[in-house]
Amino acid sequence: MLDQQINQAFMEAYKAKDEFAVSILRMIKSSIMNKKIDKLMPKEEALADEEVLAVLKSEVKKRLDSVTSYTQGGRSDLAETEQKEAEFIKKFLPEEMTEEAVREIAVAVITEVGNPGMSGFGKIMGAVMAKTKGAADGTVVSKVVKEELAK
Numbered sequence: 001m002l003d004q005q006i007n008q009a010f011m012e013a014y015k016a017k018d019e020f021a022v023s024i025l026r027m028i029k030s031s032i033m034n035k036k037i038d039k040l041m042p043k044e045e046a047l048a049d050e051e052v053l054a055v056l057k058s059e060v061k062k063r064l065d066s067v068t069s070y071t072q073g074g075r076s077d078l079a080e081t082e083q084k085e086a087e088f089i090k091k092f093l094p095e096e097m098t099e100e101a102v103r104e105i106a107v108a109v110i111t112e113v114g115n116p117g118m119s120g121f122g123k124i125m126g127a128v129m130a131k132t133k134g135a136a137d138g139t140v141v142s143k144v145v146k147e148e149l150a151k
Contacts, residue, residue, distance in 0.1 A: 001046050001049060001052075002049045002052040002053065002056075002092065003032060003046045003047055003049075003052050004046070005092065006025060006028055006029060006032070006052070006092060007029070009021070009025055009092075010022065010025040010026065010029060013025055020084075020088075021088065024085055024088050024089065027059070028055070028056065028059060028089065028092075031055050031058070031059060032047060032052060032055055035047060035051060035055050050134065053093065053094075053134055054134075056089055056092055056093055057093065057134075059089050060086050060089050060090055060093070063082045063083070063085050063086035063089070064082075064083075064086055066078075066079075066082040067079045067082045067083050067086070070082060094134075094135050095135070096135065096136065096137060097132055097135045097136040097140075099140055099143075099144060101136075102128070102132065102136045102140055102141055102144045103144050103147075103148070105128055105131050105132060106124070106128050106141070106144050106145050106148045107148060109124055109127045109128050109131065110124060110148055110149070113127070115149060115151075116149075117149060118146075118149055118150075120149070121145065121146070121149060124145050124149065125141065125142060125145050128141050128144075128145055129141055
């Protein structure tokens, strides 16, 4: 389970006295615990991998948004730190699908359902996201689905 993998990485970083990794992993563990609290789960019970992945993706998105903000504000030092944190967290995420792979899935779904045009965007988008199982970025999927529906 991904939750156990993060705990193991935390212990290894803690023993190695890697302060950077410890601080990020502690933050991730805290976010996972907050998710458990939101779901009224016991501390000992582990979250499903899909939920842990959602927490990790959320944390990466926060970091990347901060990078953009810091860069616009002229704070490249802070942007660089946030970028390093995002890259560290991405190590726990599965590899992202390429745009071509997403396009193949989108074309298959549209062929199966029939092209409803832009009015059926939500339906097609949901089906494609379900088939990618979280391995594709939502913005890439949205872009590809819009392009394919426009054809």
